[in-house]
Amino acid sequence: MNLIPEPLAFELSSPGRVGVSLPTCDVPVTAVPASLRRAELKLPELDELTVVRHFTRLSQKNFSIDTHFYPLGSCTMKYNPKANEVAAAQPGWKGAHPLVSDDRNQGAIELIYRLQESLKAIGGFAGVSVQPAAGAHGELAGVFMIRAYHLAHGNPGRVKMLIPDSAHGTNPASCTMAGLTTVTIPSDAEGGVDLDALKAACDDTVAGIMITNPSTIGLFERNIEKIAKMIHDAGGLVYGDGANMNALTGVLRPADVGIDVMHFNLHKTFSTPHGGGGPGVGMVGAAPVLAEYLPGPIAVEKNGKFSMEMPAKGIGRMKAFNGNFGVLVRAYTYIRMLGEEGMRRLAESAVLNANYIKVKMEKVYPVKYPRRCMHEFVAMGNFVDGIHTLDIAKRMIDYGYHPPTIYFPLIVPEALMVEPTETESKETLDAFIDVMLKIAEEAKTQPELLHDAPHNTPIGRLDEVAAARNPMLCYRS
Numbered sequence: 001m002n003l004i005p006e007p008l009a010f011e012l013s014s015p016g017r018v019g020v021s022l023p024t025c026d027v028p029v030t031a032v033p034a035s036l037r038r039a040e041l042k043l044p045e046l047d048e049l050t051v052v053r054h055f056t057r058l059s060q061k062n063f064s065i066d067t068h069f070y071p072l073g074s075c076t077m078k079y080n081p082k083a084n085e086v087a088a089a090q091p092g093w094k095g096a097h098p099l100v101s102d103d104r105n106q107g108a109i110e111l112i113y114r115l116q117e118s119l120k121a122i123g124g125f126a127g128v129s130v131q132p133a134a135g136a137h138g139e140l141a142g143v144f145m146i147r148a149y150h151l152a153h154g155n156p157g158r159v160k161m162l163i164p165d166s167a168h169g170t171n172p173a174s175c176t177m178a179g180l181t182t183v184t185i186p187s188d189a190e191g192g193v194d195l196d197a198l199k200a201a202c203d204d205t206v207a208g209i210m211i212t213n214p215s216t217i218g219l220f221e222r223n224i225e226k227i228a229k230m231i232h233d234a235g236g237l238v239y240g241d242g243a244n245m246n247a248l249t250g251v252l253r254p255a256d257v258g259i260d261v262m263h264f265n266l267h268k269t270f271s272t273p274h275g276g277g278g279p280g281v282g283m284v285g286a287a288p289v290l291a292e293y294l295p296g297p298i299a300v301e302k303n304g305k306f307s308m309e310m311p312a313k314g315i316g317r318m319k320a321f322n323g324n325f326g327v328l329v330r331a332y333t334y335i336r337m338l339g340e341e342g343m344r345r346l347a348e349s350a351v352l353n354a355n356y357i358k359v360k361m362e363k364v365y366p367v368k369y370p371r372r373c374m375h376e377f378v379a380m381g382n383f384v385d386g387i388h389t390l391d392i393a394k395r396m397i398d399y400g401y402h403p404p405t406i407y408f409p410l411i412v413p414e415a416l417m418v419e420p421t422e423t424e425s426k427e428t429l430d431a432f433i434d435v436m437l438k439i440a441e442e443a444k445t446q447p448e449l450l451h452d453a454p455h456n457t458p459i460g461r462l463d464e465v466a467a468a469r470n471p472m473l474c475y476r477s
Ligand SMILES: *Cc1c(COP(=O)(O)O)cnc(C)c1O
Pocket: 074, 075, 134, 135, 136, 137, 168, 170, 212, 241, 243, 244, 265, 280, 282
């Protein structure tokens, strides 16, 4: 509820009104060069209170994990503990200059080193790099590594990446950006990779497979070891998309089932804030076969001294300096708070919560692959004539829930992809389930309520394609 009344007008400027008093200038006053000046720079003139109310009001229009449940499938919108923020705001971390020498940056490099060691243990990898700034960026790094490996082994013709149709959309995009061609492998009736189709695609042009496990339908790929062996036998390498490691931490180490290279999304599994394009980290881990190709620099320890070093055959840098360092501090804090035991409980709770909602929802919302799910599941929103998943998603906004991911993955019609994460209480899950069942009832008895939703937001339904293609970033339009 918005307790602060809306002002009648958006333009609140009033000539001569001032909200700041600047200290006396202690350097010579110089005019801004005319070339740097816009002809008519009309700065608003406002008092402090009006400014505070304006921004507070705007902030209350935001949807956030700190205010509401956010079951956005595949995005892992879990709670970001405040202790992470306290750690990242320590003056020693916050004020560290990126150009300071390794000698004077020992603490920061040690933190990177320890985080690397933690993720090596969680993934079972021989090496990891903190360079990539996001999951997709980590994928790009991994595909470059696979390509570098094949080139180093005299196989320039290995240019084909096999991608199951249950993969995340970034997978084919990353391969294409890296200059490889992609071949889609269909799913079988159970939602796993169709092994016959995979076998048929394995030839000497295969660079590898890029496999999302758990897949975007929220299912664990039970044949993962068989698949890895088929690819390895064909001379390829296995890229595992580990963005959604919160189904597996402490339970399964991806390297143990044949994954050669994988990215972790610190901004999903390890609780650092994301959304709005804000900084992330797609740390990439590698098995021995690919570890020397990792992007650098990587933190290394010798006789108690820490330094940042480039791997011998590494693909180079993916990011300036030491990547998004503040995110690394947050993720490291989270891992240390939970410990080894906590890592396992994290995964168990994520999977339990998703299955709890799935079992209660699937009586009404059909689930295409009704197997036990991992950290998320994909239901369908087309169980009443004339109602679409979009209508259900929009109606959820009226009840104070961020809609789940919709119309993705593409292999499930009218997809509604729910990921509760492990940080929500049973009460929150129950309240959510009640609302979903209530909306299903409304779909049958009062469909117009859904067609016209949302009813309580400042604006209703947008033309989402036009909004993304031609954004209006200024209120003056
Ligand atoms: C989120 C996600 C990605 C992409 O990660 P970004 O940080 O958004 O680039 C890739 N794969 C899967 C399975 C994901 O869930």
